[in-house]
Amino acid sequence: MRALITNDDGIDSPGLTTLASAALDRGLEVVVAAPSSQASGTSASVAALGDSGRVLSERRTLPDLDVEAYAVAAHPGLISLIACRGGFGGKPDVVLSGVNLGANVGRAILHSGTVGAALTAHLNDVTSLAVSLDVGLDGPEPLWEKAGEVVRAVLPLLLEMPAASIISLNVPNIVDVQGLRWAELARFGTVQSRVDDVGDNEVELVHVYAEESLVPGTDTALLADGFATLTALRSVDRDVSSERALPAWPA
Numbered sequence: 001m002r003a004l005i006t007n008d009d010g011i012d013s014p015g016l017t018t019l020a021s022a023a024l025d026r027g028l029e030v031v032v033a034a035p036s037s038q039a040s041g042t043s044a045s046v047a048a049l050g051d052s053g054r055v056l057s058e059r060r061t062l063p064d065l066d067v068e069a070y071a072v073a074a075h076p077g078l079i080s081l082i083a084c085r086g087g088f089g090g091k092p093d094v095v096l097s098g099v100n101l102g103a104n105v106g107r108a109i110l111h112s113g114t115v116g117a118a119l120t121a122h123l124n125d126v127t128s129l130a131v132s133l134d135v136g137l138d139g140p141e142p143l144w145e146k147a148g149e150v151v152r153a154v155l156p157l158l159l160e161m162p163a164a165s166i167i168s169l170n171v172p173n174i175v176d177v178q179g180l181r182w183a184e185l186a187r188f189g190t191v192q193s194r195v196d197d198v199g200d201n202e203v204e205l206v207h208v209y210a211e212e213s214l215v216p217g218t219d220t221a222l223l224a225d226g227f228a229t230l231t232a233l234r235s236v237d238r239d240v241s242s243e244r245a246l247p248a249w250p251a
Contacts, residue, residue: 008113015099098131
């Protein structure tokens with residue numbers, strides 16, 4: 001099976017090589033295509049970088065990996081879209097996005113470029129996995145290999161799921177991970193944005209830790225208890241439960 005490996009932290013992130021290595025260990029054929037620069041918080045944006053309107057890519061060599069790799073001047077959502085439409089050597093069977101530096105939890109995953117790449121793959125009928133390592137704002141050294149260990153455990157499950165499934169995986173940044181758990185999305189993420197007015201028609205977004213108590217069974221609570229969390233996601237779809245009788249218009 002062919003896997004497209006991407007991320008939103010950029011081509012030089014150690015998390016990218018960690019994920020690619022885990023995929024290789026599970027026997028997948030790997031091609032790497034990741035943003036040429038930092039693209040966090042870009043959600044499922046299909047924007048290219050630069051003014052030409054074309055998506056520029058450059059062949060790269062990754063440390064200790066003999067794989068086809070590209071640094072792409074685009075957001076991860078667009079990279080995923082290009083791959084799923086046959087770019088980078090052909091449509092992948094699975095898109096793996098990450099390993100992100102920092103957890104992607106709660107409904108705030110909407111804004112994540114890591115998750116955005118996975119959601120874009122789903123919209124193009126490709127199974128996908130978004131992987132994040134729970135390193136805090138002032139956290140210790142990232143335990144990338146622990147994330148890779150969990151990914152290797154989860155990949156067989158992912159590949160057995162129905163076509164176009166999406167999973168978001170969060171791994172605690174600790175040596176003794178307690179195990180795997182399915183998790184609900186928390187109402188907010190672990191880190192939230194506060195808006196500060198700095199005057200002269202300017203505002204500043206400041207990242208702060210959420211002060212809400214952790215709700216049992218949610219991704220934030222289980223991560224705090226030392227579990228790696230799995231959340232199966234649904235992408236854009238119709239919600240018939242909100243529909244009501246329409247007014248008689250035009251009369």
